Amino acid sequence: MVKFLQRLQRPSGERPGAAWWAFIVIAAxxxxxxxxxxxxxxxxxxxxxLVLALLALSMSFLWGYIxxxxxxxxxxxxxxxxxxxVAAMNxxxxxxxxxxxxxxxxxxxxxxxxxxVYGKLSDxxxxxxxxxxxxxxxxxxxxTSGSQYVVGDVRLNGQNGIPGVPPLxxxxxxxxxxxxxxVYYLAAALLILVYIGLRLLLTTPFGRVMIGIxxxxxxxxxxxxxARRYKLLAFILSGALAGLSGTMFAIWGNFVAxxxxxxxxxxxxxxxxxxxGKATLIGPIVGVGIIQYLTSWLGMQGVGQxxxxxxxxxxxxxxxxKDGLVPTLGNLLLRLVGARPEGHIKKGSDLKKGSDV
Amino acid sequence: MLEAKNLVSGxxxxxxxxxxxxxxxxxxxxxxxxHNGMGKTTLMxxxxxxxxxxxxxxxxDGAPITGAGAHKRARMRxxxxxxxxxxxxxxxxxxxxxMGALSGAEKRGGIVEEVLADFPRxxxxxERNGGALSGGEQQLLAxxxxxxxxxxxxxxxxxxxxxxxxIIDEIADLLLAIRKRSSxxxxxxxxxxxxxxxxxxxxxxxxxxxxxxxLTANDLSDPEVVNEFVGMG
Amino acid sequence: xKDFAAKPLIETRQLVKSxxxxxxxxxxxxILKEGELRCLIGPNGAGKSTFFKLLTGQIxxxxxxxxxxxxxxxxxxxxxxxxxxxxxKNQKPDVFDGLSARENLWLAAQFDTDKKTADRRVEKVxxxxxxxxxxxxLVGELAHGQRQWVEIGMVMARSPRLILLDEPSAGMxxxxxxxxxxxxxxLNTTTTIVVVEHDMQFIKRIADIVTVFHRGKILREAHVDxxxxxxxxxxxxxxxxxxx
Numbered sequence: 149m150v151k152f153l154q155r156l157q158r159p160s161g162e163r164p165g166a167a168w169w170a171f172i173v174i175a176a177x178x179x180x181x182x183x184x185x186x187x188x189x190x191x192x193x194x195x196x197x198l199v200l201a202l203l204a205l206s207m208s209f210l211w212g213y214i215x216x217x218x219x220x221x222x223x224x225x226x227x228x229x230x231x232x233x234v235a236a237m238n239x240x241x242x243x244x245x246x247x248x249x250x251x252x253x254x255x256x257x258x259x260x261x262x263x264x265v266y267g268k269l270s271d272x273x274x275x276x277x278x279x280x281x282x283x284x285x286x287x288x289x290x291x292t293s294g295s296q297y298v299v300g301d302v303r304l305n306g307q308n309g310i311p312g313v314p315p316l317x318x319x320x321x322x323x324x325x326x327x328x329x330x331v332y333y334l335a336a337a338l339l340i341l342v343y344i345g346l347r348l349l350l351t352t353p354f355g356r357v358m359i360g361i362x363x364x365x366x367x368x369x370x371x372x373x374x375a376r377r378y379k380l381l382a383f384i385l386s387g388a389l390a391g392l393s394g395t396m397f398a399i400w401g402n403f404v405a406x407x408x409x410x411x412x413x414x415x416x417x418x419x420x421x422x423x424x425g426k427a428t429l430i431g432p433i434v435g436v437g438i439i440q441y442l443t444s445w446l447g448m449q450g451v452g453q454x455x456x457x458x459x460x461x462x463x464x465x466x467x468x469x470k471d472g473l474v475p476t477l478g479n480l481l482l483r484l485v486g487a488r489p490e491g492h493i494k495k496g497s498d499l500k501k502g503s504d505v
Numbered sequence: 506m507l508e509a510k511n512l513v514s515g516x517x518x519x520x521x522x523x524x525x526x527x528x529x530x531x532x533x534x535x536x537x538x539x540h541n542g543m544g545k546t547t548l549m550x551x552x553x554x555x556x557x558x559x560x561x562x563x564x565x566d567g568a569p570i571t572g573a574g575a576h577k578r579a580r581m582r583x584x585x586x587x588x589x590x591x592x593x594x595x596x597x598x599x600x601x602x603x604m605g606a607l608s609g610a611e612k613r614g615g616i617v618e619e620v621l622a623d624f625p626r627x628x629x630x631x632e633r634n635g636g637a638l639s640g641g642e643q644q645l646l647a648x649x650x651x652x653x654x655x656x657x658x659x660x661x662x663x664x665x666x667x668x669x670x671x672i673i674d675e676i677a678d679l680l681l682a683i684r685k686r687s688s689x690x691x692x693x694x695x696x697x698x699x700x701x702x703x704x705x706x707x708x709x710x711x712x713x714x715x716x717x718x719x720l721t722a723n724d725l726s727d728p729e730v731v732n733e734f735v736g737m738g
Numbered sequence: 739x740k741d742f743a744a745k746p747l748i749e750t751r752q753l754v755k756s757x758x759x760x761x762x763x764x765x766x767x768x769i770l771k772e773g774e775l776r777c778l779i780g781p782n783g784a785g786k787s788t789f790f791k792l793l794t795g796q797i798x799x800x801x802x803x804x805x806x807x808x809x810x811x812x813x814x815x816x817x818x819x820x821x822x823x824x825x826x827k828n829q830k831p832d833v834f835d836g837l838s839a840r841e842n843l844w845l846a847a848q849f850d851t852d853k854k855t856a857d858r859r860v861e862k863v864x865x866x867x868x869x870x871x872x873x874x875x876l877v878g879e880l881a882h883g884q885r886q887w888v889e890i891g892m893v894m895a896r897s898p899r900l901i902l903l904d905e906p907s908a909g910m911x912x913x914x915x916x917x918x919x920x921x922x923x924x925l926n927t928t929t930t931i932v933v934v935e936h937d938m939q940f941i942k943r944i945a946d947i948v949t950v951f952h953r954g955k956i957l958r959e960a961h962v963d964x965x966x967x968x969x970x971x972x973x974x975x976x977x978x979x980x981x982x
Binding site: 542 | 780781782783784829830879881882883884905908909910911912913914915936937938974975976977978
Binding site: 353356357359360362363364366367368369370371372373374375 | 794796815816817820821825826828832833834835836837841844845846848849850853892896
C-alpha cells in the first residue's frame with residue numbers, strides 16, 4: 149500500500165506491482181457494474197468523462213513523461229471527430245472511419261511534429277506553435293459555412309457543426325449499432341487499455357528515455373540517444389490518442405462542431421491535468437471527472453459565471469496543490485500511515501536517525 | 506556576534522544537523538571543513554534563513570533571529586555568497602552590484618564605487634553582462650555584490666570552486682585586507698585547505714551534523730592532522 | 739601508459755569557435771594519442787569548456803576540423819558523437835535530478851544493449867565507484883560531490899573510448915579528490931582521458947602532459963613539471979600558488 153502511494157508521486161520506471169493490478173481490476177469491475185445502478189442520462193454524463201479522460205491522458209503523457217506542453221491536443225481531438233463524422237457519413241461502414249479518426253490525426257501530428265521537433269523549436273515556442281495550430285484550425289473550421297465546403301456528401305456547415313453523425317456499428321455485424329450503454333462500455337474499455345498501455349510504456353527503455361528527456365535533454369543526447377526521434381514518436385502517439393478521444397466524442401454526441409478545436413477546450417485540458425496532477429496518469433483522469441461534474445453541478449445551481457469559478461479553482465490548485473490533487477492526496481495518506489514520500493527514503497543508518505522525528 | 510545554539514535542521518523530516526552550536530565574534534573569520542554530506546551547506550542555508558531549524562536558536566548580537574526569513578536577515582546585514590555564485594546573468598556588472606546595495610541611500614552614498622575600489626578586475630567590466638564573465642570574475646562579482654550590502658557577517662560557501670589559482674589568491678588577499686580595516690566577520694565553508702588556512706582564525710570540523718573538532722589555522726599545516734581529516738571516513 | 743607509437747584518437751585542425759566577435763576557441767591544433775591521460779588548465783574563460791563542447795558536438799565550430807579515430811566528425815550532433823565513443827562529464831552536474839542514481843546509470847548503460855547486460859553494467863559501476871549508499875536516492879537530493887560521482891558513473895557505464903571530464907573534483911572533499919585521482923588512473927589503463935581542472939594538487943596526482951589554454955589558444959603543452967614552472971603560465975594563471 150505504502151509503495152503504491154509512493155508511486156503516485158512520480159512516474160516510475162519499475163514494473164507495476166500486484167497492488168496496481170488489483171487497483172485496475174477493481175476499477176474495471178466498478179466501471180462494469182455502474183450501468184446497473186445509473187440511469188441513461190447519468191451514463192451519458194459518465195461516458196463523456198471517460199472519453200475526455202483519453203484526451204487528458206494524451207496531454208499528461210506528453211507533459212508529464214517527456215516534458216512537452218502541447219496546446220495542440222485539441223487540434224488532434226477536433227480532427228479525429230471531424231474525420232470520423234465526415235467519413236462515417238460518406239461510407240456505409242463505420243469501422244474504417246473509426247480507424248481514420250485515429251490515423252489521420254496521427255499523420256497530422258507526425259507532419260507538424262516533424263517540423264517543430266526537427267526545426268529545434270525550444271519548449272516555449274513549441275507550446276506557442278501548438279496553440280497557434282489549434283487557433284488556426286478552429287478559425288478555418290468556422291469559415292466553412294459556405295455551400296462550397298463539401299466533403300463527399302457532407303457539408304461542413306461552419307459554426308453550426310455537423311449534426312447526425314452516425315453511431316458506431318459492430319464491425320462484423322453492421323446491422324447493429326452501439327447504443328448509449330454500449331458507447332459507455334467501449335469508452336471505459338478504451339480508457340483502461342490506454343491507461344495500462346501508457347503505464348507499461350514507462351517500464352520499457354523507450355519510456356525511460358522519455359523520462360530522461362524531461363529531466364535533462366542535453367544529457368540524453370550526450371549518452372547517444374537521438375532525443376528528437378523520441379520526442380517526435382511521443383508527439384505522434386499523443387496525437388493518435390487525442391484523435392481517438394475526438395472520434396469517441398463524435399460517436400458519443402452524434403455531433404461535431406468547431407468548438408472541439410476551441411481555445412476553451414484547449415484551456416480545459418490543461419486545467420484537468422493541473423488539477424489532477426501531471427506527474428501521474430491517474431491524476432488527469434480524476435481531474436476530468438472533478439471538473440466535468442463540477443461544471444454541470446455549478447450550472448444546475450444557477451451559477452452564471454461557471455468559467456470564472458473554474459478559473460478561481462485553477463488558481464487555488466496551482467497555489468495550494470502544486471503537484472496536483474492525486475500526488476498531494478497520496479502524500480497526505482503517506483504521512484498518515486507514517487511513511488515518507490518516495491525519494492526521501494534513506495537507507496541504512498540514516499533511517500534509524502530519522503525515526504526520532 | 507552571530508551565535509547558533511543546538512541547531513537541529515534539515516530537509517523534510519530528516520535532520521542533517523544534530524544539535525550543532527557555533528559562535529562567531531566581531532571581526533572573526535571562522536572556517537568550516539567537513540566531508541560532503543556532513544551538513545555544511547545545510548548549516549549555511551539555516552544560518553541565512555532558507556531553512557527554518559526544527560529546534561535550536563540563532564541570534565545576532567543577542568537578539569533572536571531564528572524565525573526571521575532570508576530577506577529580513579539580509580536587512581540585518583547577514584550577507585551570503587552561495588555556492589555556484591548565482592549572479593544575475595542578464596544584468597550588467599554595475600546592475601548586479603546595485604542589486605546588492607540594500608537601500609537607495611546607500612546607492613547614492615556611493616557604496617558601489619567604494620566596493621569597486623577593491624575590485625580592479627570588475628571595474629574594467631562594469632557594462633559587461635554578468636553571464637559573459639568568466640567563472641573567476643563571476644565569483645569576484647558575487648563577493649562584491651555581497652559587500653555592497655555592507656554585511657556585518659558574510660557567509661561564503663565554497664568560493665574557490667572552479668576558480669583559477671591566481672584569482673583564488675586575489676580573493677584571499679582581498680578578504681584579509683577587509684579584516685584589517687573593518688569589523689566584518691566571515692563564516693567560510695571550503696574544501697581548499699590552503700585557502701581556509703590562510704583566512705581562518707578557527708576551523709571547525711563538521712562531522713555527521715555536529716562540530717567534531719576545532720582547529721587553529723596552524724593545525725592545518727601539520728600533515729598528520731590533515732591526513733587524519735582527509736582519511737576520516 | 740605512454741606509447742608514442744599510438745595513433746591520434748582525437749585531433750583538431752585549425753579549430754575556431756567565435757561567439758559574436760569573441761574567439762572562444764582560436765585556431766586550435768590539438769592532438770591526443772590513444773591511451774593518454776591529458777590535463778587541460780588555464781584561466782577561467784580561456785575556452786576549455788568551449789573546447790570540450792566542440793569535441794562532443796554540443797556546439798558546432800565556426801571553422802576547422804575535428805577528427806576522431808581518423809574520421810571527420812565535424813558538425814555531427816552530440817548523440818552521433820556519443821555513439822562513436824566519446825563520453826563527457828560537463829562542468830555543472832548534468833544529470834537527471836528527478837530520477838534515482840540507479841535510474842541515471844541505467845539510462846546510460848542500456849543504450850546499446852539488452853536489459854540484462856545493462857543491469858550488469860550498472861552493478862559494476864556502483865561497485866567500482868562505491869555508490870551503494872545512495873544509489874536509491876533521487877539525484878536531485880544528493881550533495882554536490884555525490885552528483886559528480888553519479889555523472890562520472892554514467893560516463894563510465896557507456897564504456898567510451900575517450901572520456902572528457904570538466905572539473906571532476908569541484909565540490910568534492912579532499913578524500914573524494916584523492917579517490918577520484920586514483921579512479922582516473924585506474925580508468926586510464928583502458929581508456930583515454932582528458933581532464934580540465936583547477937586543483938593543482940589534483941593535477942599533480944594524475945598528470946603527465948599538460949595543455950595550457952589562454953584566450954582560446956594553446957599557450958603551452960609540456961610535461962606537468964615544466965608547465966607549472968613556466969613564467970608565462972604563472973603570470974596568467976597560477977599567480978603565486980606554490981606548486982613545487
